Amino acid sequence: MSEAESEFADISLPGPGRTARHAGRVIALAVRTAPGLMALIAALSLFAALAPAAIAWLGKLVIDTVLAAIESGAAADRNAAIFYVVAEAGLVASLLAVRRLTTFYKRALHARLGHAVNRLIFAKSLRLDLQTLEEASVQQQILLARQHAAARPYGLVIRIIEFAQFAVTLISLAALLATFSPLAVLLIVLGGLPLFLNELGFSGAMFRLYTGRTPEVRQRNYLEGLMISDAAAPERIHAGADPAIEARYEGLFSRIHDEDRRRHHRHAWLGVALIAVSSAVFIAGKVWIVLVTLAGAITLGAMTMYIAALKQGQNAVTSLLASLNGGYEDLLYVSNLYALLEIGEGRARGTAREGPVPGDGYRLEGVGFRYDGGNRPALKDITLHIPEGHRLGIAGANGSGKSTLVKLLTGLYLPSEGRITLDGLDLADWAPEALFERTAVLFQPYQRYRLTAGENIAMGRGLRVTDRRALLDAAELGLARSVLDDLPEGLDTRLSRQFLDGRELSGGQWQRLALSRAMLRTDAKTLILDEPTSALDPAGEAEFIETAAKSDRTVILISHRLANLKGSDTILVLDKGRIAEQGTHETLMARGGMYRDMFEKQAGFYERAKAGAG
Known part of the structure; x- marks a missing residue:
């Protein structure tokens, strides 16, 4: 365990029950904030989820009907091949259009949801009494909540939608692969699992690091303000404090980012190794399908469909697990938002507007x-x-x-x-x-x-x-x-x-x-x-x-x-x-x-x- 890991080991991660509640609260917030956008994104995502399996199936039909048309020379086989080609092209074009529209609507949701989260933070801060607001722990919690106010709740909503999308895609592709062999379904799951487990551990470690570094981040932000503030400029310039302030800033930057860089370096190289393992699993599955085709057990069109389904399925598993991991990471940071919202707002106050002894002071x-x-x-x-x-x-x-x-x-x-x-x-x-x-x-x-x-x-x-x-x-x-x-x-x-x-x-x-x-x-x-x-x-x-x-x-x-x-x-x-x-x-x-x-x-x-x- 590194020095930074041991330093922040006491920072606890929210449990499964709490994270599930937070996920539900964020989804409910998104629905309240932009119900139309949420419904539209969900509908477009459902189309995008079902399209890959349909495209793979149409691809099989194209190859099989083309081969049939070549062998028979019949007009009906020729027309069927042209129909399936047009259908496949139309579906691919529709999928591209849907992805473009989804990106646009997601951007709109990002702005709306980010504003809604900021309003929650500001409304909570405005309800705190002065004694509570001035506490260092409360100021730190406000900063933690605001650091990712726009990105993390939005990221969580999108990843939940994407998780559902990739799950539907995986189920539809698994249904195709199951007609070849149930073991093929197991292959696509095993191919993506190691990378997911690596990402999951990395998310928890980085959350502890960023949470523990919050006081230093606040100090860094303050030093940045000193260097650019016109109010601080007269004393700073007159005292010749620029070198000292810059040195402190650089020292803080190094302490904050060196450990971050080391962790990302280790994470990147381990990810490369796990991607190689995943690719090896896919290649093994592809070779298996080709050998079965060479043995005459399935048609060339079926081979093309199964290989496409295997590749798309492995991508779906990887994307699904990445969404799950990303959602977990977002939930860790969203927990800071709800930790702020759950802070007591100070001692209870009364409602009286005058006292029983006027003039007593x-x-x-x-x-x-x-x-x-x-x-x-x-x-x-x-x-x-x-x-x-x-x-x-x-x-x-x-x-x-x-x-x-x-x-x-x-x-x-x-x-x-x-x-x-x-x-x-x-x-x-x-x-x-x-x-x-x-x-x-x-x-x-x-x-x-x-x-x-x-x-x-x-x-x-x-x-x-x-x-x-x-x-x-x-x-x-x-x-x-x-x-x-x-x-x-x-x-x-x-x-x-x-x-x-x-x-x-x-x-x-x-x-x-x-x-x-x-x-x-x-x-x-x-x-x-x-x-x-x-x-x-x-x-x-x-x-x-x-x-x-x-x-x-x-x-x-x-x-x-x-x-x-x-x-x-x-x-x-x-x-x-x-x-x-x-x-x-x-x-x-x-x-x-x-x-x-x-x-x-x-x-x-x-x-x-x-x-x-x-």
Whole structure:
């Protein structure tokens, strides 16, 4: 066993029962997606299945009637020979036409079925809650499902159809050969079996290899993105990182593909040897039929038919077993699709749209949260009350749990321990869409959508807002009106250099659009801003903080710039996931703890910078 084989030996293959269920589900999906195409392909395949035996039989009749016509000279024998020649030619032409049409309709099915499978994957991903979606194992399963989303389910459907087609062909040819000898039927089966067994073992080994290599494939794709991305280009070029990135990419490529190449090399040479065995079996059968003909036991036409049936039968066996093996290989990869579809979609949520105590706001009682695989809790023992209309400032070092707290308050996460209530009702009992409507959020990091400027703002309400006045008002509140004024098409300007007519924005301009997204939710009772001014210039920062301070909504402001938190009713200081301090700016400064230390260090820095500028 090679190093790669032992490394991935623990990757299990789906059992027969599961693979059979998956095959049934894929066929049902194809029928639902394109019933007309499936029926048409099945009918054409049935014709193609029966044609070889009919052609072989007509070939026998042609030779026998030609010989009879030569011997007798009778017009009837001559006409019969011409009739069978025309019939055989017509059948061959029809078979060629049917194969051409089948290829066309299969291509159409490929596109339709691939789209249907992608829709299944996207629909499943969209139903997953954020906690589940962020798990590394789930991300890997999504990648495994998407790698072969279009090819494998389609391949499985086609191979099932082909298996049925070749089975019908084999049965019809076997019926012809059985009139010669039942042993001839056994010959065509034995000729194709060794190659099938070799292919079957190869499929399982390659499935384990490709499945086990998925994390490295993701890393390779990331490095490819670094080399071609315009966003990564400034740092990459300035740092002179091209050689190092290329070296890593080449190293990953070698590790991924060297073992693949070695396996294919062994597989190819073994296949050549087994094809030689199969050919020897066919030659032996052909010699046997010729000897029987020379002995006068069968006619020349019968000999031609049996030899054709033997060859076609062996091809049918090989094709049938190849379809079976290919179908098995497709099923292995299709199992990744259904493994994704069977993943739990997160903790059950309620349906409530309001709480029993309106105006009570948020209450956190002993709240803790741990990320999957995390060494320590991201949050621990958080107890806090945020009444409606309250202004809460949150400070803390990187990794202290600030952004995690935002996701808990919005309902994107549910606590690992403790509970959070809104207006007296546990967040788990609220309908998620009702929770999301209650909050307007600027996330960190924010997204830079490769859409128009207007769609970047409209994304704040899921692209449901098309009223230009509402979009412009949100841009005004988010300090992005000047950004729109500088764009050639205003709201309709496409944002990204990936488009020929696109425009790129600065970091501060992108953040203003992100702020505008949050401001589009004018009816949200809570405004949550995670580092809302990190990319703004000082004037823009001052203007936005002043605007936020005038809001009559609940405002939760997270900022490393502690001066922005001075006007908060309560300031919460987080340290390693726990509340280290809380109070007003004045009480925390008077207490002389962590907050005061951070504030004075920042103030001293800005004073020195100001003095240096003077």
